[in-house]
Amino acid sequence: MYNFAIAFHKAVVANSLEPNFVYSPVSVWLILAGIAEGADSVTRQQIFNLLNVPNDECTRQKYYQLTTSRIVQTDDVKIISNRILLLDAGVTPNQTWYDIVMKNNLIEVLTAPIKHDPAVTAEEIKRLMHAELPRLNFDGNSVILDTIDYNALWTTEFVEANIERSPFHDQFGNPAGFVDLMKVTKRARVGYVKSLKAKVMELPVGENEHYRICFAMFPESNDIIADFGILTVDIVFEIFESLKDSFDPVEVAIPRMVMSSEIDVRSLIEYLGVTSLWNNPAATRNVSNPPALPSSFVQRATMTFGNQGLHSPPPAPAGIYGTPTGLDYKIDNAFIADRPFLYALYDAETYTVIMASAFIEPTYMN
Missing domain, CATH: 2.30.39.10 (Alpha-1-antitrypsin, domain 1)
Incomplete structure (x- = not known):
């Protein structure tokens, strides 16, 4: 996981237009793993190599379960994560692939009238992601949306x-x-x-x-x-x-701060060498029918640092000189x-x- 997180960090730094930024490597990791589960053998291996994911299916599922369990909701820690593949109306997910990604909580699959009514789709995406997303485009028959928000005590x-x-x-x-x-x-x-x-x-x-x-x-x-x-x-x-x-x-x-970033993940993944995912129907033929061709992959991440905590700071004891x-x-x-x-x-x-x-x-x- 750290190999991917470090590679992704360097890609973010190399391509970021803003000096302050925040992102989630684990969320991108989970989404790419989900897409790879429905990719052709060449693209799948390309993604698995980037993610350092094993080829053995049972071992992969253990990795997925361990990774998704890192993001939990409690009364004092709120990490809200949404990972969505939004398909155009009429594009049907492959049932076998759908069962895998849902079972492992890798990515949610929704539909919208991307081609028929892009304006309505754009408004729905804004509602889902609470962001403007100026880099989003609908040239393909799908988009990948990723949001993660942190606010904790x-x-x-x-x-x-x-x-x-x-x-x-x-x-x-x-x-x-x-x-x-x-x-x-x-x-x-x-x-x-x-x-x-x-x-x-x-x-x-x-x-x-x-x-x-x-x-x-x-x-x-x-x-x-x-x-x-x-x-x-x-x-x-x-x-x-x-x-x-x-x-x-x-x-x-x-x-004390609230930091939010919108990152064009597609360009970063291309920067890291995964290029066939976006316009090669063979690459995603097992994801849906017709094959999903995501024209955008965007992540919006927000991190809030407030001053509230669960326990008051203890009185500082006097240090002993020397x-x-x-x-x-x-x-x-x-x-x-x-x-x-x-x-x-x-x-x-x-x-x-x-x-x-x-x-x-x-x-x-x-």
Whole structure:
């Protein structure tokens, strides 16, 4: 999964028109897996290679069940995900394929009058996705729609009184604007990743800390996107291994924000080498009759960071002068996100990356 997530991240970076973006690699992974289940042998293998999915059907189903179970709804964590193949009226899904994708909760199949009434279809899609989607087109007989929205309670709240409009700096350290920093002093899992020269911090989400968000800052870099471009699976695990519980409370400050992105996934998948899916009837002949030819694949992702949490922050105990912090000296007992940073949401059991983002420009520009 990380091989695909890293490849997709690099494709997003290479093609993004916005400095701030958020996306869900696992949602794209599930959709592509669903389409591959109805693809011809060549296209199927091409997608399976990109996703690192095994050829054995029983093993694949175990992968699908494990992956879809990472996205859950609870009272304190809301991750709303919709994965839809929208077929033109008159295009009939193949029953065998339909049963597979529904059984494994990979993708929902709906119909709309794409060719007969594209205006009505566009309005229905806006309703489903709560977005304008200017890149959407109806040249084919289907479109792929993907939405994912995150809004959850932190395990430990950020007190309202500790939110301050604070300066935000660009990658060179120059003032760029302002953000509303949510501040708390608490014990946290923090670390320093030598290969990336990055400070990282992990904050738990929800009552049982089922989810975590890892933040990464690059104080020694003038181009964090380029530096993060060296990311490999080995470095991912170096990040996780670097995280250590602080002996003493750490000053934590991250922006309060709502970030939303609309990504043309089709162009990214083509960038990654899957090109036959969109206009070759043989490629999707087992998906539907006539074969589905999706002219668009669009993802709209939204991530909300509020200050509410389940538990009030404990009073910070007084540190003992001269005692070791247990942290790398470059961490400096603080993680203040007042310059560009990256972050990722993942589940605590399997470390599957559900959403990832880059925060480069401040909420309020100079």
